Amino acid sequence: MTTLIQLEILRTLRNKRYLMFTVLYPALLYVFFISAYGSGGTVAGGVSVKSYFMVSMATFGAVGAVLTGSAQRISLERKSGWTRQLRLTALPGRAYTLGKIAACAVTTLPAIAVVFVIGAIEGVDLTAVQWLGLAAALWLGSFVFAALGVALGYAAQPDAVQPVVMIVYMLMALFGGTWFPVSDSLKTYARFNPVYDYNQLASFIHGQGVAGAAIAALAAFLAVFTAAAAHLYRKDAQQA
Amino acid sequence: MGTGTGEVAAFRNVSKSYGRVKAVNGLDLVLRPGETVALLGPNGAGKSSSLDLLLGLREPDSGTVELFGGTPREAITAGRVGAMLQSGGLMSDVKVRELVTLACKVHPKGHAPEEVLTTAGITEIADRRVDKLSGGQEQRVRFALAVAGANDLIVLDEPTTGMDVSVRRQFWAAMRAQADAGRTVLFATHYLEEADSIADRVLVLHKGRLIADGSSAEIKARAGARRIGFELHPSDGRAPDEALLRSLPGTVGLDVSTRTDGVHTVRIRSTDADAGVAALYKAGLYPRGLEVTSLGLEQAFLTITGEQDRTESEEESAR
Ligand SMILES: Nc1ncnc2c1ncn2[C@@H]1O[C@H](COP(=O)(O)OP(=O)(O)O)[C@@H](O)[C@H]1O
Numbered sequence: 001m002t003t004l005i006q007l008e009i010l011r012t013l014r015n016k017r018y019l020m021f022t023v024l025y026p027a028l029l030y031v032f033f034i035s036a037y038g039s040g041g042t043v044a045g046g047v048s049v050k051s052y053f054m055v056s057m058a059t060f061g062a063v064g065a066v067l068t069g070s071a072q073r074i075s076l077e078r079k080s081g082w083t084r085q086l087r088l089t090a091l092p093g094r095a096y097t098l099g100k101i102a103a104c105a106v107t108t109l110p111a112i113a114v115v116f117v118i119g120a121i122e123g124v125d126l127t128a129v130q131w132l133g134l135a136a137a138l139w140l141g142s143f144v145f146a147a148l149g150v151a152l153g154y155a156a157q158p159d160a161v162q163p164v165v166m167i168v169y170m171l172m173a174l175f176g177g178t179w180f181p182v183s184d185s186l187k188t189y190a191r192f193n194p195v196y197d198y199n200q201l202a203s204f205i206h207g208q209g210v211a212g213a214a215i216a217a218l219a220a221f222l223a224v225f226t227a228a229a230a231h232l233y234r235k236d237a238q239q240a
Numbered sequence: 241m242g243t244g245t246g247e248v249a250a251f252r253n254v255s256k257s258y259g260r261v262k263a264v265n266g267l268d269l270v271l272r273p274g275e276t277v278a279l280l281g282p283n284g285a286g287k288s289s290s291l292d293l294l295l296g297l298r299e300p301d302s303g304t305v306e307l308f309g310g311t312p313r314e315a316i317t318a319g320r321v322g323a324m325l326q327s328g329g330l331m332s333d334v335k336v337r338e339l340v341t342l343a344c345k346v347h348p349k350g351h352a353p354e355e356v357l358t359t360a361g362i363t364e365i366a367d368r369r370v371d372k373l374s375g376g377q378e379q380r381v382r383f384a385l386a387v388a389g390a391n392d393l394i395v396l397d398e399p400t401t402g403m404d405v406s407v408r409r410q411f412w413a414a415m416r417a418q419a420d421a422g423r424t425v426l427f428a429t430h431y432l433e434e435a436d437s438i439a440d441r442v443l444v445l446h447k448g449r450l451i452a453d454g455s456s457a458e459i460k461a462r463a464g465a466r467r468i469g470f471e472l473h474p475s476d477g478r479a480p481d482e483a484l485l486r487s488l489p490g491t492v493g494l495d496v497s498t499r500t501d502g503v504h505t506v507r508i509r510s511t512d513a514d515a516g517v518a519a520l521y522k523a524g525l526y527p528r529g530l531e532v533t534s535l536g537l538e539q540a541f542l543t544i545t546g547e548q549d550r551t552e553s554e555e556e557s558a559r
Pocket residue numbers: 258261262263281282283284285286287288289290
């Protein structure tokens with residue numbers, strides 16, 4: 001099983017287009033937002049532009065890496081028949097999905113790190129504990145989206161998976177505070193958006209304490225997405 | 241083979257439908273150790289569906305499938321079965337060697353990767369990316385995955401699709417080597433030539449039913465292996481007499497058509513063309529443009545399957 005997981009990680013890191021999209025794209029957007037909003041400014045709620053978008057672009061990159069890395073690939077490999085071929089090996093069925101999630105988890109790290117490095121250069125000032133805590137929080141949070149990606153990969157038809165993933169990704173980002181802070185009137189609903197909760201994980205660096213509600217919400221999302229993914233996987237295995 | 245029953249695989253009255261299509265219809269079949277078996281059938285006959293059932297990729301609607309006396313999944317986890325699917329994709333963004341190594345490592349009785357690369361004849365392309373291969377090369381990589389360990393049964397679904405002639409011959413040699421090593425080999429194919437030169441046993445599948453099971457010689461004899469074609473001109477005397485033509489030795493099928501100028505075109509399917517032609521002349525007929533051709537697989541199918549269809553419709557109308 002570890003052999004498969006290693007190979008999944010290796011091939012993901014080899015795919016240059018994927019790395020460009022998931023690592024470089026959020027980093028460039030971050031630089032763009034800083035210059036557009038002015039590096040000295042603050043967004044609504046008094047958080048500095050630099051640190052607000054550092055978090056939102058890190059989560060944007062992580063969610064993108066994880067969703068495309070799992071949903072798109074699973075769907076394509078269902079179509080190509082690779083998943084069927086794997087079922088003819090002694091590997092347990094979960095090995096494939098675990099391999100995908102592991103590969104995703106590895107790629108979220110550079111997506112987060114590159115944005116953090118730019119943030120540090122731009123003058124985001126955090127203690128070492130805060131940097132590490134934030135990186136760990138965002139990395140762990142990305143697993144929620146990995147589970148969502150696996151579910152989408154088994155739910156969507158191969159031809160439809162790309163638009164479906166993009167729409168889900170963009171809608172969650174749009175109303176989750178990725179490009180602009182969520183207005184107070186929408187906050188009641190934003191709790192039901194995993195990207196919003198994901199961004200809230202960073203509240204402790206803005207002096208707002210640990211976001212317990214967001215953590216609870218993400219845990220619930222993780223449970224729901226995992227159950228959906230497991231169900232869809234079993235359904236697929238019966239029809240393969 | 242250690243199963244006590246001496247059965248490698250068994251289908252017991254297995255059926256599988258997709259909606260209203262009966263892909264596999266009451267299949268009863270036992271494979272014995274060491275056999276090399278060809279599963280012949282036209283497109284849509286249910287070959288892939290049968291193999292999917294055998295490998296546990298699908299569950300039958302009714303009946304049971306056994307591999308080495310247990311479930312297909314048990315046989316796979318025990319490393320007793322290797323398979324090459326018709327629709328088996330490969331992992332992208334990896335090298336051939338990496339993929340073969342993966343297959344060897346996850347196999348409970350895996351061979352050394354270098355050995356498998358040699359067996360499948362892909363040592364030269366071992367460092368190429370899997371996604372950059374030609375169709376024939378891809379097939380050989382799939383074959384490598386099927387022989388990555390010491391399996392007792394190897395299942396191949398139309399393995400030579402996309403291979404050119406010389407590669408196809410190399411591939412057959414590799415397949416035969418597997419059989420010579422005592423493995424049971426089951427392969428689905430379109431090509432009678434393939435079944436003929438490799439298999440000890442040929443199964444003919446049509447519309448999900450097993451309609452013939454025997455050596456390739458037996459199958460061909462049943463199909464009427466050759467076709468005799470000629471014309472009879474009215475100016476040459478004797479008019480054709482269907483009863484006479486039918487009574488020619490070896491005749492299993494007859495078709496006579498008449499043009500407006502009175503020329504009859506005769507086509508005979510025969511299991512003994514030599515005797516048939518000799519008897520033609522003896523009967524005093526003067527066949528013009530005589531041709532004796534061997535029946536291709538396509539026609540062999542049409543023959544056997546046509547008989548089957550006729551029997552079915554007769555049963556239908558008898559009800
Ligand atoms: N997944 C599927 N859904 C619906 N029909 C299918 C499916 N797979 C196969 N069939 C149908 O079942 C029949 C047998 O197909 P198949 O087993 O692929 O035949 P073969 O391999 O001999 O060409 C065909 O009529 C085919 O259209």
